[in-house]
Amino acid sequence: ENVTLLYKLYCLTVMTLVAATYTVALRYTRTVETELYFSTTAVCITEVIKLFLSVVILAKETGSLARLITSLKENVFGSPTEMLKLSVPSLVYALQNNMAFVALSNLDAAVYQVTYQLKIPCTALCTVLMLNRTLSKLQWFSVFMLCGGVTLVQWKPAQATKVQVEQNPWLGFGAIAFAVLCSGFAGVYFEKVLKSSDTSLWVRNIQMYLSGIVVTLCGVYLSDGAQVLEKGFFYGYTYYVWFVIFLASMGGLYTSVVVKYTDNIMKGFSAAAAIVLSTVASVILFGLQITVTFFLGALLVCISIYIYGLPRQDTTKIQPSETKSSKERLAPV
Numbered sequence: 001e002n003v004t005l006l007y008k009l010y011c012l013t014v015m016t017l018v019a020a021t022y023t024v025a026l027r028y029t030r031t032v033e034t035e036l037y038f039s040t041t042a043v044c045i046t047e048v049i050k051l052f053l054s055v056v057i058l059a060k061e062t063g064s065l066a067r068l069i070t071s072l073k074e075n076v077f078g079s080p081t082e083m084l085k086l087s088v089p090s091l092v093y094a095l096q097n098n099m100a101f102v103a104l105s106n107l108d109a110a111v112y113q114v115t116y117q118l119k120i121p122c123t124a125l126c127t128v129l130m131l132n133r134t135l136s137k138l139q140w141f142s143v144f145m146l147c148g149g150v151t152l153v154q155w156k157p158a159q160a161t162k163v164q165v166e167q168n169p170w171l172g173f174g175a176i177a178f179a180v181l182c183s184g185f186a187g188v189y190f191e192k193v194l195k196s197s198d199t200s201l202w203v204r205n206i207q208m209y210l211s212g213i214v215v216t217l218c219g220v221y222l223s224d225g226a227q228v229l230e231k232g233f234f235y236g237y238t239y240y241v242w243f244v245i246f247l248a249s250m251g252g253l254y255t256s257v258v259v260k261y262t263d264n265i266m267k268g269f270s271a272a273a274a275i276v277l278s279t280v281a282s283v284i285l286f287g288l289q290i291t292v293t294f295f296l297g298a299l300l301v302c303i304s305i306y307i308y309g310l311p312r313q314d315t316t317k318i319q320p321s322e323t324k325s326s327k328e329r330l331a332p333v
Contacts, residue, residue, distance in 0.1 A: 075207070093208075099179035118180040120305065190204075
């Protein structure tokens with residue numbers, strides 16, 4: 001579909017603001033709130049909101065209530081095999097989202113935002129292995145540059161002087177490492193499922209979010225079951241916590257829009273801008289002290305994101321191909 005440059009910029013601006021605000025707001029709720037809420041319940045509610053929004057968008061796409069019900073019967077409730085297939089990324093995304101809470105409980109938002117860009121090399125590796133796509137030498141160079149930048153950021157992490165809670169940087173970095181592995185695998189797996197049929201993106205989202213609700217409820221029971229029964233499902237929830245949940249829900253849906261309508265260069269600028277905004281916000285809100293290694297590492301990460309996104313072809317569209325294998329090789333990372 002042809003869309004204007006203004007619309008692309010709008011999508012990327014919203015995505016950038018959501019990504020930056022989400023990390024800062026989540027960090028705030030995990031370090032400032034006196035009554036700490038259960039992160040597993042927040043992840044579960046996020047899945048519920050995503051499911052509701054996806055149903056609303058599918059209803060608009062189908063055009064009538066009768067067509068919506070028919071689509072749900074055929075593609076969701078009448079396709080247990082497809083539901084089982086989508087339960088895989090549901091489980092992995094649930095683990096990833098919970099790891100984000102662990103990471104931002106132990107690392108500053110700016111450090112998290114930079115380190116989380118390790119999802120790019122992880123996604124690239126999964127794409128090569130699962131979709132049989134090749135990367136250019138320049139892209140591999142940018143991957144190593146990004147890893148070097150993250151290493152510099154973690155070498156001597158910036159300190160936040162206004163955060164008084166006890167933190168474990170090694171636990172935070174371990175959580176990010178696990179989250180980026182989950183992000184890379186789940187993203188490529190979901191992309192492969194999308195390209196295996198002509199099923200609507202929003203139908204696939206509904207299938208995934210239904211599975212996600214079941215998975216996250218199991219996570220609530222296994223991780224915080226006794227405390228949730230004692231204190232309540234919404235214990236510790238404030239307006240800030242609901243704001244974080246809202247951002248997480250919108251961020252997941254806007255990612256689909258950005259992937260559909262923009263190219264890798266514009267997404268690279270968005271990621272770099274989110275890093276800058278998170279850093280500025282961390283300095284103001286948490287008293288983050290920028291070190292030389294952090295600055296150089298963040299700069300290397302921003303440059304590598306831009307280099308990685310330099311396309312060998314137009315990435316806003318996937319050209320038709322004669323064979324299935326060649327079609328998969330054109331899949332964007």
